[in-house]
Amino acid sequence: MKNYFLALPIFALLFLSSCQEKKTETTIETITESVIDTAQSTLPQETISEEFRIIENSVINKLNNTIAQRKIVSEEEMMQAYSPKEKGAEGNYKYSITKISSGNGKTIVQLLEENLNDDSVKDKKVIMRIIKNKEGKSVVDEIKESYICRLDRGQQDWSATLCQ
Numbered sequence: 001m002k003n004y005f006l007a008l009p010i011f012a013l014l015f016l017s018s019c020q021e022k023k024t025e026t027t028i029e030t031i032t033e034s035v036i037d038t039a040q041s042t043l044p045q046e047t048i049s050e051e052f053r054i055i056e057n058s059v060i061n062k063l064n065n066t067i068a069q070r071k072i073v074s075e076e077e078m079m080q081a082y083s084p085k086e087k088g089a090e091g092n093y094k095y096s097i098t099k100i101s102s103g104n105g106k107t108i109v110q111l112l113e114e115n116l117n118d119d120s121v122k123d124k125k126v127i128m129r130i131i132k133n134k135e136g137k138s139v140v141d142e143i144k145e146s147y148i149c150r151l152d153r154g155q156q157d158w159s160a161t162l163c164q
Helices: 002-040 057-070 075-082
Strands: 094-103 106-114 121-132 138-149
Touching (some): 057 075, 057 138, 075 106, 075 121, 075 138
Antiparallel strands (some): 106 121, 121 138
16 A cells, blocks of 8 residues: 555656656647748748838849859858848948748848938848759849838838839
């Protein structure tokens, strides 16, 4: 009888610890699903509701030729080849490139330019999707742009519409 009372707390402890392990597994599964969704998407989660202008394939093909000629391999340099930093920019100009996600052979890179030296465009956001081609080299597959205009020159939120 004493052995039974001693075994009961041990059994309860084992049961509770196994429940705790399952809870941890569920949390890990949720995180994994989130990462997979982001990697398969062409846009980061926070930009899904924003409008983007799709850049023509002829521009992307020209960029890929430039990337091959210059032997560019880093995602940041690919973005810089497409949209270089303004030289001699004044004031509060900001140029930041961020690698947002990577998975399934795809990489998403975002460029955010703020306070451009332009009389109509205030800010520009570029989303670039980079994939591996048949030879295993990185090539640009898709480019999207969104803009915020200066006051009285168009929209004040991110939009695919060009500023006036």
